[in-house]
Each structure stands twice: as structure tokens, then as C-alpha cells.
Amino acid sequence: MSTATPEAPKKNRTVLDQHGQSYELTGRIGEGGQGIVCTTNYPNVLVKVSRATTEEKRNSWTSKIRALMRQPLEGLPIAHPQALITQPQPGYVMELMDGLVPMTELMQVATDALMSDEGLSGYVKTGGLLRRLKLLARLARVLAELHGRGLAYGDLSPANVFVSQSLEYAEVWLIDADNVASQSRDGQQGVFTPDYGAPEILRGESGINTLTDSWSFAVMAYRILTLVHPLKGNVVLEGEPEREEAALRGELPWVDHPVDRSNALSIGLPREITLNAPLRALFERCFNAGLNNPGERPSLNEWADAFEAATGHCDQCESCGSTFFYTSKHICPFCDHAQDTNRTILLQEYRYMPPDLLREGLPEDVPESLIRKECWTRTGKAMVLSMSPTELKTLPLGTSLYADARPLCTVELAKDGLWIEPSVGTQVSLQRASDDKVVAVVRRQRLKSDSRSGVSFWLHLGAVEEEHVVWRFNW
Amino acid sequence: MSSLKKFAVATPRPLPVIVLADTSGSMGENGKIEALNAAMKDMVSTFAKESRLRAEIQVGLITFGGKAQMHLPLVAAHGVAGFSEFQAGGVTPMGAAFDLARLLLEDKDRIPSRAYRPVLILLSDGQPTDDWEAPFKALCDSERAQKATRLAMAIGPDADEAMLKDFANDAEAPIFKAHNARDIHRFFRAVTMSVTTRTASQNPDISTAFVVPPPDDDALDLDFQ
Structure with missing residues (x-):
């Protein structure tokens, strides 16, 4: 010695x-x-x-x-x-820019608060639902872009994703790019992080690729939103580690499987309040059909679209400060506070095709009533307007080109009414459904609060004689 | 402000790390016990900082010096505020320590069946002074000890290497031989790493075997000032 x-x-x-x-x-x-x-x-x-x-x-x-x-x-x-x-x-x-923390911290802070009887305070303190949706939208968009360049990221886990520490920002940075690989490379690289690796990697059947990225992304997204793992139901949590390994290899159904409840989970944040219907549908595709058929998993572009669209569907609770998915009930699901119904309005997007354009090339005998009905196509896109100004663009939130789309008008719900401000070069007009009266909006103008009576309005963004975007709302 | 609702989340699965440490009189020589104390403190504080989303690392310390005892009962690393330092003194009742370890391992209340496979670490600088063979066999044959990752360190030339070799069960990691106090530290750095990487990124292509870096290669042994 x-x-x-x-x-x-x-x-x-x-x-x-x-x-x-x-x-x-x-x-x-x-x-x-x-x-x-x-x-x-x-x-x-x-x-x-x-x-x-x-x-x-x-x-x-x-x-x-x-x-x-x-x-x-x-x-x-x-x-x-x-x-x-x-x-x-x-x-x-x-x-790496500073002011970032790993995404694991968001999950740990939220989980610790729930385990130490502080309820959802940790979830809210780390930005609540809306910021989580924004971070996931950004992350999905970055990965979609990477995939678009023919590359897969490889070892996606919340420890490798850094996000803004400040709640005002939703920046995302990926670190540890060591495993970024061209998709064409045959599956030699089986690197993964426990809990996040795709089942086919754990079974040793595949290396990393865009479909394994899609799996890891979905697991992260599900965990950050609901604070539970999509493959760890009650039987897994209570069972021996071997059962957990089997679940992670894809041998058990996912916790929210619509029919097979053998691995159902009784804890975590309720999915009805943390996921909207389009997101639930994507998770179902990824974890059910995509569990052992990687090709069934949603692409990162689909995830990015769904998360971006979801960021436009939130309201903020006046009482507890939580952000939550808008419903017509106006009740905060995190504290049951009944919201002032005048705080928000729901905008629904339509495409309008003028009857004259629509009639072109059609036989003479198509009835006028049918033409009038077919002028309107509901796109299924919606936006919740609350107390901050929002730009309406040529494309709705939740489309990959939204960021570069041209703004048509800005709308803002304020205490004194709904303000509408057309962008330069856009013809904006407002049509009242009750009497079809149309008014041109040529400068920043408002619908007064005291005129609010639940009547439908159509906000036309474009020349009336051309095909254009219309947003419908009740005032 | 309305009160926020409460929801349950999953408690992390325990990952028990049990150290059987020789604290007999000879450990007081050449700075060994001091190195061991520093290594324990480092290991526990690193474990405490680990993410608890997947596993909760728990630490239990059994000492044998004069008598065998539970120095630190099995507790969550992040909840350990501090523990008293090991004091070197007395004979080497290793057999009694093996019994303590086996009872702890088999106690389903303290280590539930949902726990991850435990890590057992045995370190010694000398020969057992009690009747150790039967307790050693009972420990090594117990179901949970067989599943456990078992690592061993022989400190100095007087250690019972044959027994330590029998204890260790990682084919890739034969017993580690410490020649000086610094080696004790290096061994525990490697132990810490092998435990924490269980929940970090893994690459099945690269063997994640327990590897203590060679002494001349301490580029990764960073102490920040």
C-alpha cells in the first residue's frame, strides 16, 4: 500500500x-x-x-x-x-445559448409538487398547459425540419432537450447531436434512453430512424402533459421490473387503449383536460397501431401541426392562472372556476368561394340554393381569442407554412369590445348573419361590448369577388 | 384563488445501492478511511441530484469494524441530509455484515418487489475475523443477491481477494484492486457512473460494463474549482 x-x-x-x-x-x-x-x-x-x-x-x-x-x-x-x-x-x-434548463426539470418540478401534496402548483409554475404545448410544437417543428433534411436525431429524451428557463419564452434547443444520422444508414445504431426508446430498438430489431424519433417524441410529449408514461399502467407500476421491461418492448397495450384495458392507468393528469381531441387521436395512433408497426406512427410534421393548432385553443383561468383547452362551458378544469364567458370568443375558419366563381363550368340547372350553400367550406380550424391581440393570416395556426404566411388582419378582444385592424393591402369586411348586412373595415375599428348579443358574424379577409378566408364568431 | 385540484402520479421505482464497507482498524492507515468517507459523500450527493422520474436511488451503508452494523439504513439518496463518517477500529466481522445484508435484501417491506435489481458493493482491506463462510454462501445464494449487480474492491495487498472474487458477479468487471487512497475514489466514481447511467442514454452496441478508468487517464476525472 x-x-x-x-x-x-x-x-x-x-x-x-x-x-x-x-x-x-x-x-x-x-x-x-x-x-x-x-x-x-x-x-x-x-x-x-x-x-x-x-x-x-x-x-x-x-x-x-x-x-x-x-x-x-x-x-x-x-x-x-x-x-x-x-x-x-x-x-x-x-x-448553446444560456438561460436554458433540461425538459426533465419541467417534469420533475410538476411531479414533485404532486407527490408532496402541493397539487398542480408545480405544473402551473413551469408554465402550465399552454407553454407545454408551445414547447412541444416548437420541438416537433425542429425535428420535422431535421427529418426533412434526411436526418434522424437518434437519442431523443427530455434530458437532451433544453428549454427556456424564463416562462415568457418557449425556445427549444437540442443538445447531444452525436447520434444524428442519415436515415439511409442501416440500423446499426441502437442508442436510446430508458423509457424513451422505441420498442423495436429495445428488441434489438432496429437502429434509429425518423420513426423511432417519432416514438420518443410522443412519449416525451405524453409525459410532459400528463406526467405519466404511456406504457406504464397499473399492472406495470405495481409489478416487478421485468414487467416494465416487457411493456417497454411493446408487449402490453398502452394505458389509454380504447378496448384492451389490461394495462389501464388510474393516475396521472386526466387526458380529457391535458389533451384535445386531435392530440388524443395522434397519441392513439402512435401508441396503439404504431406500437409494433412503426410506419403507423404520426410524422413529426403531423405532431407539429397538431401542437401548433392546440396552442390557439387555450384560455387562461382568471382564478388559478392555469391555461386550459377552451370549451363552451367556460370552466377551468384545473380548479373548477367558472370563467366570465365574455373573456373569450371562439373563431372558426371557413373558405369562401364567391357564387359567380363557383358557378363557372357548372350546368345551368344547378339550383341557386345549392350554390349559396356550397360557397362556404368549413376548414375545421378554430382559434380561441382571449385578452391578447392575435394575427389572422392567409393560413391558420397549425400549418407548416404559418410562420411565413402573410398577415391579413389583427383581432383583439378588449374590455371595450372586439377590435379589428386590417393589414395593409387587405380588404376586410364584416357580415352580420342575422340580416346579411356587410360593413367594410378600413381602419382599426371595434364591435362594442354592449352590442354583444350572441349573433353570428362573418369576418371576410379578402375581396368579396375573390376566394378568401372567413372567420366566423358569435358577438 | 380557487384551489387547484390534486392528482396522483406514479412513485418512482426504488433502485437500492448497498455498500458493505470494511471499517476495521487497518482501514485507519494510509488515509484509507478518509478516502472512503469522501467517496461515500460524493457518491450520495451525486445520487441525490439524479432525476427521480424513473428510479429513486436508495443508499444503505453496512459497516464492519469491531462489530457489523447498519451505518445508514436504506433511504432515498435525495433525502439524505448527511450521515456520520466511518470510524476505523476493531476487528473484521464480515460474516455478521453478510447476514445484515441478506436480511435487508430479503425484507420485502424495505425492498419491495417492484424495486429495480439492487447493486451490492463489498470492499475490504483484510481477512474476515469471524465465521464468515456460511453467511457468505447464504448471501450469495439468496435469490435477490443473485439478481443483484455485485461489485468488489480489494484494498491493499492483505485483502482476501479470493473471497472478493467470489462475491463479484459481473463477468466484465473482475474485482478492483486499490493500491492507494486515490484508487478508492476512482472505484466509487465508476460505481456512481454505472448506477446513474442505468437511467441515462444507453447504447447496446457499446458494452456498458463497469469500467474503472486507468489511473493515468484521468481526463474525465474533473474536479471543478
Whole structure:
């Protein structure tokens, strides 16, 4: 036994990149089987050091990172290698904006509060339902874009997704891009995080691809919204770890299976209040049909559309501050507070085709009444307007091109009425259903609060003689 | 403000980590007990910071020095406010410690059947001084100990390596031999890592075997100032 010497205080370690630039490692922000992610003496610059212990492993890791540096990741919020670390261990340098926390924290804070008898305070404190929907919409859109570039992310889990710490923002960054891979690569890479890996990866039948990303995304989304795992029903939670393994390999039905209730779950936030109907339908497709048939799973584009649309369907409780899905009952499902019904209005989208255009090419004998009816097509898109100004665009929220769509008008529900402000170059008019009276809106104008009587209105966004978007609401 | 509703969520599955530590008189030499105390503190505080969404890491410490005792009953790591340091002294009643460990493992109230497979760690720098063979066999043959991940560390040249080898059951990880106080720390860093990575990203292609990094390769052994 050698004599132990008291250890001298150590200095922070310094690493060198391929260009000779040095970085002092100042703290550890993440640690996994593959390496350690450290903060450095430069703001927003992180270094990941590999854990590879043999020359062979180091070389293979380095060549993987070199390959990753050639992947088209520009413009995506994915922290990816900017330079290789060469000394003393292989690694790479990446940039990550500050003010972010891992998504696991949202889940832990919300779960801890429920377990320590503080109820939903943790859920609300981490942004409640609406912010969760916004974060998931953003994450799905980023992944959809990545998939569109022919790449799969690989090891998606809430520990790899960083989100704004401040509740005012819903920024999303992915870290640990090491496993990003071209979809065409045959399934060699079976990396996963327990609870989030797709069943076919756990069974050793597949490597990562866009369909396994879709699975991991859905599990994350379900957990963040409901605080429970889609495959861990009562029999799994109460059973031995072997049963959990079987469930994660896809051998048991999912907890909300419509018919097979053998793995049903009696806890977690009720799905009726945390998921709207389109989201429930997507989860059902992913976890039921998609459980062992990856091709059945919704694409990330579908998820992004559904989550973006869902962000337009929320109301905020005047009493507890929770955000919740609008219903005609106007009751907050998180505290049962009855909301002032005048706080919100529901807008429903239609496409209007002028009768003259519609009649073109049709036989003479098509009755006028049918034409008048067919002018209107309900798109199924809706928006809940509450106390903040909202832009109405050529495309509704929940379509991939919404962000770039042209705004047509801004609507704002205020105490003194509903304000309508046309965008430059858009003809806006308001039609009252009761008498078909049409008024042109040429500047910021309002429907007064005291005129509110539940009458239907049609807000036309475009020239009356052309096909255009119409939003219907009651005032 | 109306009161927010309450909902139940799943309690995480326990992941028991049980350390059987030699605290006999010889551990007081060459800074061994100090290194062990520091390593325990580090390990427990790292466990405490781990996510509890999937598993709740629980720690139990059994010491054998003079007499065998439960130094820290099996508790959730994140709830451990602190524990008294090990004091080296007395003989090496390892057999009695094996009995304690077996009783704890078999206690379905303290380790429910839904718990993840336990991790058992045995470390010693000497020969047992009591009748240890029967308790050792009983422990190793118990159903739960067979399922457990069992790791062993031989500290210095006087340790009973043959017995420690029999205890360890990870084919990829033969017993670890510590030659100095720093090695004790390195061993527990590896133990900590192997426990925490159970819930972190995994790659079936890369063996996640228990690996203590070579001593000259401490690039990953970061202590931040």
C-alpha cells in the first residue's frame, strides 16, 4: 500500500481544439455513457469530452463526430460540433445559448409538487398547459425540419432537450447531436434512453430512424402533459421490473387503449383536460397501431401541426392562472372556476368561394340554393381569442407554412369590445348573419361590448369577388 | 384563488445501492478511511441530484469494524441530509455484515418487489475475523443477491481477494484492486457512473460494463474549482 499524499488543490482542466484554441472546463452540465458535457471559460460555449477508453473507441468516436460536422444542421437549434477537441481526450466544441434548463426539470418540478401534496402548483409554475404545448410544437417543428433534411436525431429524451428557463419564452434547443444520422444508414445504431426508446430498438430489431424519433417524441410529449408514461399502467407500476421491461418492448397495450384495458392507468393528469381531441387521436395512433408497426406512427410534421393548432385553443383561468383547452362551458378544469364567458370568443375558419366563381363550368340547372350553400367550406380550424391581440393570416395556426404566411388582419378582444385592424393591402369586411348586412373595415375599428348579443358574424379577409378566408364568431 | 385540484402520479421505482464497507482498524492507515468517507459523500450527493422520474436511488451503508452494523439504513439518496463518517477500529466481522445484508435484501417491506435489481458493493482491506463462510454462501445464494449487480474492491495487498472474487458477479468487471487512497475514489466514481447511467442514454452496441478508468487517464476525472 503506497502512502497517500494529501492532494494538492487542482486547477481546472484545459483542453485544446484542432485549431490550437484552448478551453478551460469550468463545470459539468451533463454526463452520460458516452461522455461529459462541460461549461467553459467562454460564455455559451460547451465542450463534450468522450468517455472512450481505448484507442480504437477514441478513433471511432472521432470519425463519427467528423461525419456529424459535415451534416446539414445549419439554422436548426441543435448544439452541434463546431470544432474537434484533440487534447487530452477526443471531444468537440459546441455552442448553446444560456438561460436554458433540461425538459426533465419541467417534469420533475410538476411531479414533485404532486407527490408532496402541493397539487398542480408545480405544473402551473413551469408554465402550465399552454407553454407545454408551445414547447412541444416548437420541438416537433425542429425535428420535422431535421427529418426533412434526411436526418434522424437518434437519442431523443427530455434530458437532451433544453428549454427556456424564463416562462415568457418557449425556445427549444437540442443538445447531444452525436447520434444524428442519415436515415439511409442501416440500423446499426441502437442508442436510446430508458423509457424513451422505441420498442423495436429495445428488441434489438432496429437502429434509429425518423420513426423511432417519432416514438420518443410522443412519449416525451405524453409525459410532459400528463406526467405519466404511456406504457406504464397499473399492472406495470405495481409489478416487478421485468414487467416494465416487457411493456417497454411493446408487449402490453398502452394505458389509454380504447378496448384492451389490461394495462389501464388510474393516475396521472386526466387526458380529457391535458389533451384535445386531435392530440388524443395522434397519441392513439402512435401508441396503439404504431406500437409494433412503426410506419403507423404520426410524422413529426403531423405532431407539429397538431401542437401548433392546440396552442390557439387555450384560455387562461382568471382564478388559478392555469391555461386550459377552451370549451363552451367556460370552466377551468384545473380548479373548477367558472370563467366570465365574455373573456373569450371562439373563431372558426371557413373558405369562401364567391357564387359567380363557383358557378363557372357548372350546368345551368344547378339550383341557386345549392350554390349559396356550397360557397362556404368549413376548414375545421378554430382559434380561441382571449385578452391578447392575435394575427389572422392567409393560413391558420397549425400549418407548416404559418410562420411565413402573410398577415391579413389583427383581432383583439378588449374590455371595450372586439377590435379589428386590417393589414395593409387587405380588404376586410364584416357580415352580420342575422340580416346579411356587410360593413367594410378600413381602419382599426371595434364591435362594442354592449352590442354583444350572441349573433353570428362573418369576418371576410379578402375581396368579396375573390376566394378568401372567413372567420366566423358569435358577438 | 380557487384551489387547484390534486392528482396522483406514479412513485418512482426504488433502485437500492448497498455498500458493505470494511471499517476495521487497518482501514485507519494510509488515509484509507478518509478516502472512503469522501467517496461515500460524493457518491450520495451525486445520487441525490439524479432525476427521480424513473428510479429513486436508495443508499444503505453496512459497516464492519469491531462489530457489523447498519451505518445508514436504506433511504432515498435525495433525502439524505448527511450521515456520520466511518470510524476505523476493531476487528473484521464480515460474516455478521453478510447476514445484515441478506436480511435487508430479503425484507420485502424495505425492498419491495417492484424495486429495480439492487447493486451490492463489498470492499475490504483484510481477512474476515469471524465465521464468515456460511453467511457468505447464504448471501450469495439468496435469490435477490443473485439478481443483484455485485461489485468488489480489494484494498491493499492483505485483502482476501479470493473471497472478493467470489462475491463479484459481473463477468466484465473482475474485482478492483486499490493500491492507494486515490484508487478508492476512482472505484466509487465508476460505481456512481454505472448506477446513474442505468437511467441515462444507453447504447447496446457499446458494452456498458463497469469500467474503472486507468489511473493515468484521468481526463474525465474533473474536479471543478
